[in-house]
């Protein structure tokens with residue numbers, strides 16, 4: 241098993257967050273591990289995307305010191321190895337961890353140190369990192385910095401770039417200059433698109449030269465886009481439970497992944513945020529089977545994921 245779409249800050253162990261907040265006097269507003277857990281995990285009937293995104297508030301608080309970042313990175317590798325993964329691409333936004341003075345380079349080095357320790361302990365798994373540029377106000381300089389940092393550590397733990405954050409508020413097309421720059425440095429990238437926004441977002445991401453799309457499920461609404469995705473061998477990193485939680489597709493409809501697969505799109509199974517969505521790859525496989533995927537189909541999706549790896 242392998243996964244291509246997994247956010248580090250959405251996959252922290254609540255026990256470790258509690259331990260760190262308690263021992264370092266970090267004010268999370270929670271007075272017990274149970275409360276931390278309730279804040280970090282989205283409820284089964286998550287009201288909306290805003291509620292989902294609120295689940296990242298506490299992780300960001302404890303993600304500002306090198307030793308904490310190293311520990312969380314190691315622990316995620318351990319969790320993935322124990323689930324039986326052979327390969328994973330873990331993504332995070334270095335610009336989210338500079339609130340207490342760390343540089344983006346220091347953040348990336350702390351993550352690399354944690355994953356290297358994890359791979360030493362669990363040599364059966366290989367990890368690569370994806371650095372996320374963020375949608376948002378006044379992010380231009382921080383995002384340019386993230387691209388430069390990704391270039392510095394490319395081949396030394398970092399494999400690619402991403403664009404994450406509120407897609408409906410900050411359209412993909414407005415980030416063209418950023419990806420022109422990334423391309424000029426020969427940096428590969430995937431882009432979150434077609435999750436909270438429509439097919440036009442995926443069309444923009446493809447026009448930037450992306451060969452992989454985070455989610456991309458709203459491509460289903462545009463037949464000519466689907467044809468292009470198939471013709472150009474574009475891979476969609478689909479995260480079923482996360483899409484259920486954020487209501488990325490209508491509640492009364494079946495998730496479009498099976499329809500996309502049957503049309504010939506290279507779809508893959510991923511968790512997105514293991515803690516926030518309270519999921520594992522085993523759970524994503526169960527969800528896929530519940531909407532009609534056979535074991536052979538699931539094996540084919542692992543093959544699609546292997547072909548799209550950034551390493």
Ligand SMILES: [Zn+2]
Pocket residue numbers: 245247404432454512
């Ligand atoms: Zn994501």
